[in-house]
Amino acid sequence: MAKRTVGRRRADTKPNRGRRLEIPGGHGHGHGHGHGDSVVDTSVVDADAVVARRVRVVVAAVLAPLIAAAVIAMIVLWPSGDTKIAAAQQTGASGTVTALEPCPKTPEDCDQATVKLRSAPGADKGLEVPVEVPKGKNAAVPIKVGGKVILGVQDGAPLAQRYQYVDHDRTFPLIALAVIFAVAVIALSRWRGIAALAALGVTALTLTQFILPAILHGSNPLLVAVVGGSVIMVIALYLTHGINAQSSVALAGTIAALGLTAFLGWLFVKVSAFSGLGEGASAVKAYVPDLDLAGLLVAGIVIGSLGVLDDVTVTQASAVWELSAANPAASRASLIGAGLRIGRAHVASVVNTLVLAYAGAALPILMVFAIGGVSTGYLLSTEIVAVEVVRGLVGSLGIIAAVPLTTALAAMAVADRSRDLVAEPASAAPAGESGGSA
Numbered sequence: 001m002a003k004r005t006v007g008r009r010r011a012d013t014k015p016n017r018g019r020r021l022e023i024p025g026g027h028g029h030g031h032g033h034g035h036g037d038s039v040v041d042t043s044v045v046d047a048d049a050v051v052a053r054r055v056r057v058v059v060a061a062v063l064a065p066l067i068a069a070a071v072i073a074m075i076v077l078w079p080s081g082d083t084k085i086a087a088a089q090q091t092g093a094s095g096t097v098t099a100l101e102p103c104p105k106t107p108e109d110c111d112q113a114t115v116k117l118r119s120a121p122g123a124d125k126g127l128e129v130p131v132e133v134p135k136g137k138n139a140a141v142p143i144k145v146g147g148k149v150i151l152g153v154q155d156g157a158p159l160a161q162r163y164q165y166v167d168h169d170r171t172f173p174l175i176a177l178a179v180i181f182a183v184a185v186i187a188l189s190r191w192r193g194i195a196a197l198a199a200l201g202v203t204a205l206t207l208t209q210f211i212l213p214a215i216l217h218g219s220n221p222l223l224v225a226v227v228g229g230s231v232i233m234v235i236a237l238y239l240t241h242g243i244n245a246q247s248s249v250a251l252a253g254t255i256a257a258l259g260l261t262a263f264l265g266w267l268f269v270k271v272s273a274f275s276g277l278g279e280g281a282s283a284v285k286a287y288v289p290d291l292d293l294a295g296l297l298v299a300g301i302v303i304g305s306l307g308v309l310d311d312v313t314v315t316q317a318s319a320v321w322e323l324s325a326a327n328p329a330a331s332r333a334s335l336i337g338a339g340l341r342i343g344r345a346h347v348a349s350v351v352n353t354l355v356l357a358y359a360g361a362a363l364p365i366l367m368v369f370a371i372g373g374v375s376t377g378y379l380l381s382t383e384i385v386a387v388e389v390v391r392g393l394v395g396s397l398g399i400i401a402a403v404p405l406t407t408a409l410a411a412m413a414v415a416d417r418s419r420d421l422v423a424e425p426a427s428a429a430p431a432g433e434s435g436g437s438a
Contacts (some may be wrong), residue, residue: 045245045321045414048328054413055245063252070230077224079213091153093120094169097145098128102135111135113143115163121153124162133165141168148172192240199236206232207303215299216284221292225299226262229306230255236310249413250317253406254309258302261309261398265301268390269294274383297387305395308353312399313406316343320410324417332415336407343403350399355392362388 045051095115103110113133117125131151133143143149148169154162185193211228215221233254241247269276276293277285285291319342320335330338359366362385369379379385 045325045417048414048417050417051245051414055248058252058409058413059248063248063255066230066255067234070227070234073223073227074210074231077214077219077227078210079217079219081217091121091155092166093124093151093153093163094118094171095120095129095149095151097133097143097147097149100133100143100145103132109135109138111143113149113165115149115151117163118148121155124159127159129163130160131163131165143168196240199239202235202239203232211299211303215291215296216288218290221295221299222262222266222302225302226258229258229302232306233258233310237314241314245413246317246321246410247314249410250313250406252409253313253316253402256405257309257313257398257402258306260401261305261394262298262302264394264397265298265390268394269298269301272386272390274387274390277383301391301394304357304391305398308350308395308399309402312343312346312350312402315346316403316406317410319343320407320414324414328417330415332411335411335415339407339411340404343407347400347403351396355396357392359388359392 095117097113098116099114100111102108103112111133113131114128115131116128119125120127131149133139133149135143143165148171150166150169152164152166154164182197185196187193189196206228211224214224214228233251237247237251237254241250274294274297276297281291281293281296285293316339320339323335323338324330365384366379369382369385380389
């Protein structure tokens with residue numbers, strides 16, 4: 001019977017390192033090779049001295065300088081002063097329709113509504129005011145008694161002409177949906193779900209308090225998007241997944257893929273000669289003449305790809321960690337090969353995500369072109385469609401690049417963790433069992 005050598009940690013190593021969590025009925029072998037019926041405790045990989053030493057090098061040499069540069073750039077670019085422009089200021093109000101009567105002049109197209117104001121500027125709150133609302137074919141969504149509406153306010157006008165109908169008030173369904181979403185996230189992920197919601201709040205604050213104001217104050221939109229996106233990813237990844245080796249590797253892969261996405265976005269927006277005069281951009285340009293619309297377009301591509309990059313890099317790092325926990329002796333090449341096989345399946349499904357998202361946003365325009373019967377080449381060359389194509393493909397290229405980048409970084413961090421194992425006497429092996437060294 002051949003002798004079997006079992007890998008064992010030195011005495012000064014933490015006692016739980018290499019521990020495996022076995023499913024009842026599974027085969028609990030001590031040689032560290034993974035089996036399909038066992039659950040591997042990946043926390044032992046983060047706690048491994050070899051992994052910690054390698055990741056510290058990555059953090060010190062790459063992550064720490066990048067994070068410091070992003071924080072310093074955010075401080076330098078932080079906008080000062082108000083971003084509001086007097087000519088663009090609007091005052092809004094909301095209320096509930098309490099009565100409807102046909103308009104005297106055009107009863108088939110218009111109703112005279114009585115609206116009790118729920119929120120309004122000045123002393124008008126609680127008043128019932130007259131408001132003309134669309135009716136019949138002029139109303140996209142019918143307005144009924146009891147319906148909630150939002151109104152525009154013309155300051156200084158007589159009360160009878162002060163308020164104009166703008167749209168339905170959708171505050172309640174939006175709040176209800178947000179609550180359902182939060183409850184679902186917390187119910188599934190518990191404390192990690194709470195951390196994810198906190199990270200979502202940080203993202204919203206960064207967008208509204210830094211990225212948008214900094215661009216409006218004249219800072220380079222692409223630089224602002226990369227800096228803001230990097231800070232968002234640092235906070236989101238560490239807050240959601242904890243400050244550990246795995247999160248650091250995922251973050252390094254995310255920032256690398258983000259940089260590539262920004263470069264490709266800048267390159268293809270430049271060579272495609274986009275004006276950037278989309279529907280919203282042209283309105284902003286009217287109030288901010290110096291705004292770099294092409295840079296704003298690239299910034300949108302970068303920000304739009306952030307969430308999917310996060311998903312891909314965390315998945316790849318987790319996969320490699322799982323493989324290493326199952327087999328501490330796995331080489332760098334074997335971890336990269338296995339990780340890429342997992343990544344291919346992931347990318348195959350995720351690549352469609354951004355393309356379909358942008359196609360969905362442009363669906364009404366695509367339908368207009370379909371009605372016109374224009375050729376595919378003509379359709380793709382129009383800026384309004386070509387922009388969405390570039391958004392989807394550049395974002396997808398960033399996703400594709402994130403898989404090998406993160407997989408390689410993770411494999412370098414955790415490969416050959418068992419090289420400090422020492423041989424245990426053969427008597428430790430169960431009788432009648434043979435195998436190679438771990």
